[in-house]
Amino acid sequence: MTVPANGLERRTERELGSLQRRDAYRASLVIASLVLVAELAFTAIDLSWSAPALLVSLRLAHAFLALGLLIALVLLRKQFRWGHGDLVLVIVGLPFLPIFWIAELAVAALGEPWAPFVGAKLTAVALAMLTPARLWLGALFVALYVGEALAIWTVEEFARHAALLATGEPWVTVSFGVLALVMLGYRARTRRTEQEFIRTRVQAESLEALARIFLAVRDRANTPLQTLEVGVALLEKRHPDAAPIAARMERALSRLRSLSGTLSRHRPIDWEPGAQPPDLDALLDALEARRENRANGARGPGVH
Structure with missing residues (x-):
């Protein structure tokens, strides 16, 4: 049994697209929220030790940028697309580069013991878990933060x-960066597994729906087939001179019986013996309604 490839592929792409948009949107919300909270928290810490005004200003500007991005994500939820997750990452990720550098220099100038590169390490781990869309972009930012830390250490x-x-x-x-890259690789593998699962599920559902239609067609054809068989038998008995016609009808009936047998072999996965046979008209109406719903959804495929 086969399902038309084009329809199956379109449905699979819709399912995958919906999953990708939903995951990217949620990750974007979390990233923007974390940046907002983190920058406000670090601003309070910086103010406690009289950090340079430039550092405080950059953190506040970054926090307000994250707040504006968060508001935009909420208001434009229906217009969000998977690729917008990359834009969110770039907007909130790039400002960290100057902020990290300035913060390290400011703390080093105090002459007191400190834990360097805290921001780079935390951000690398966060990106490993929350990169919204293209994982290679998250890996690029991890490499940038770790590379910046090495540059600061050297310069x-x-x-x-x-x-x-x-x-x-x-x-x-560097170890945090490697860990983040490994986690991103694991996420890439998990994504591939999810996509394969969706493809398998869509194919199984399509095959089951087709099997139900086959069974309904067979059940509806059984009574006319039996009637024709009785008619041919009577024709042969009462009108021997019509034997050539009866032979042609018998050959046609043989093909119909073969088709009925083929349809009988394909039962839905959850079909139980003794259950009522499916109604063909109801099945076709349900399929038409589903097709219209998907067409309407394709015209407005916002995040659900």
């Missing part, structure tokens, strides 16, 4: 700070 000569010798840096940050 600003952090190795000369005795307080940092026991922190294991910059290799701890």
Whole structure:
């Protein structure tokens, strides 16, 4: 039994697109919310030790950017598309680069022991779990943050700070970056598994619906087939001179019986013996209603 490839592929693409949009939208909301909360929290921490005004201003600007993005995501929910997740990541991810650099220099200038590259490590792990759309873009940002940490360590000569010798840096940050990349790779594998599962489920549902139609066609054809068989038998008995016609009718009936036998072999997966046979008209009406609903959904495929 086969299902028309074009229809099956279109349905599969709709299912996958809906899943991707929903996941990307939710991840975008979480990312924007986390950036807003994190920047406000770090701003409060920075103010507690009289951080440079530039750093505080950049954090506040980043927080307001995340707030505006969050509001836009809520208001434009129906217009959200999977690729918009990449835009969200770029908008909230790029400002971290100057903020991290300035923050490290400001803390280093205090001359007190500190844990370097906290922002880079936390952001790398967050991206591993929450990259909304294209995972390679999340991997690129992880590489940028870790690369920036290495650049700061080298250019600003952090190795000369005795307080940092026991922190294991910059290799701890590199380890966080590697961990984040491994997690992104695992997410890519999980996505492929989900997509394959959806393809299998869509095909199974389509095959089951087709099997129900086959069974309904067979049940509806049984009575006329039996009537024709009786008619041919009577024709042969009462009108022997019509034997050639009866032979042609018998050959046609043989083909119909073969078709009925073929249809009988394809039963729905959950068909139970003794259950009422499906109604063909009801099945066709249900399929038509489903097709119209999907057509309407295709005209307005917002996030659900």
